[in-house]
Amino acid sequence: MKMELSMKNTLMETLGIEVVSATPQQVTLSMPVDERTHQPMGFLHGGASVALAESAASIASFLNIDARTHQIFGLEINANHMKSVRSGNVYGTAKPFHIGKTTMVWEISIKDEEDRLISISRCTVGVVPLKQA
Template sequence: MSMKNTLMETLGIEVVIANPEEVTLRMPVNQHTHQPMGFLHGGASVALAESAASIASFLNIDPKSQQVFGIEINANHIKSVRSGYVYGTAKPFHIGKTTMVWEISIIDEKEQLISISRCTVGVVALKNS
């Protein structure tokens, strides 16, 4: 899985932990992830959350015969942040054959909750498999 030329690369998102039970990503809070008033953009938080859920889902499939796609995501933004890094950790609620549901907590460097998301991911069979 390459992060080159992706939204993750554009936003500066890096993988910290990646296994089938938990994925943690790190994203800088800077000019690339700010909204116009200088705070972390809610859309950047959602991109971090869905990226964590998607990678976690990918780690739970057979990539030779399956692929994953986000179906639905929601987010509640709890606290704002202006600088530093935020960490998004995806943990499973449900890992099924055709769908997965992940809870993603986004915290800052002080371990304060910034945002909480739930993401549903679909598992799709690849054609010719």
């Protein structure tokens, strides 16, 4: 199934998140580090990193379901921030730990333009059948 997602009028559009590559086994997104994603002290906001991570896991999960019969929802996410960054772009790459019928678990590494690890997250996603009308 080809990706049929629109980023228009979403948090992803607001934060400037873009899809770099997307397959069922790996999704990479980019996000600018600028006034949209800074915390008050001028560094990348940890919450923006978590939004990038969950976005990558959600798109990866979507690519592993039949959207005609199922939907996905984030159930849990955690993050550890290792390094700060003030400018440039960061890249979040989601890789699967588990792809199941009712849940998926993704590891998302966020790196800067020099491939330095900024943050690592794990996101659990629920796979929910659509209600029949």
